[in-house]
Amino acid sequence: MRDYFCGWYFKCQNDTGTLAFIPAFHVKDHERTCSLQVITQDENWNLDFDCADLRIGKRGLQVRLGDSVFTESGMAVDVRTEGLEVYGKVRFGPLRPLKYDIMGPFCFVPFMECRHSVYSMEHSVEGRICVNGREYSFEQGRGYIEGDRGHSFPKSYVWSQCHFSEGSLMLSVADIPLGCVNFTGVIAVVVYRGKEYRLATYLGAKAVISGPGEVCIRQSGAVLRARLLERAKRPLLAPEGGAMTRIIHESPECRAVYSFWVDGRTLFSFESCRAAFEYEQ
Secondary structure, eight states: OOOOEEEEEEEEEEESSSEEEEEEEETTTTTTEEEEEEEESSOOOEEEEEEEEEOSSSSSOOOOEEEEETTTTTTEEEEEETTTTEEEEEOOOOOOOSSSTGGGGGGOOOOOEEEEEEEEEEEEEEEEETTEEEEEEEEEEEEEEEEEEOOOSSSSSSEEEEETTTEEEEEEEEEEETTTTEEEEEEEEETTEEEEEEEEOOOOOOOEEEEEEEEEETTTTTEEEEEEEEEEOOOEEETTTTEEEEEEEEEEEEEEEEEETTTTEEEEEEEEEEEOOOOOO
């Protein structure tokens, strides 16, 4: 098997905290390994697993890693190692998938460095998970699920995701190598009052990164701006040539400002202290 990785990002959030899990498998020089990253707003951990501990369902989103299970209907987590004890269950309400693949026609292009998936822009989260004695109680919590696969993360990119009172959003602007050329790839989705707005390279979107953690995406009459105000970065492992050897930094819960205009009309402009943000250059 060629160098490859595949990972899933399950984020759960309530009024007092953020908790995310990234189960993944990776192949480097024909050696297959698995891992689980656990992320809170204050700490993060990376755990290695034997590849025999991984099971991936053939239908829908179903990932079993060790004694933990991650699915589209919820998670049951049981991790007990030196320095980390995580256990509990949460249930997800109906997922809010996109109308079609976030990659658009690029999902048919071979040899792409990284392919992104969005499984749910927003869903309810109910239940409890305990992390080293701290209980995360989700009552009317909110969740988000995405995934990536390929052989490496982009060399430089901006990624952000945020729930807000009237919906949710995600955006990614990345340097994309394709054959002998590079281009700036854009994918972004805003779900506002139940309506889905999409901005993407394949729809004519252009992006300008004007500073650290500041991006503006324009497409026809739509403009989406995001600006990171205060980082709370945690070091995470990311794939490079199939192996989880690159260190990136995610702010799982930080301050950011978002604005969205359509045909000159402001749909929203707000500041959040619950945003997720990654900025790698």
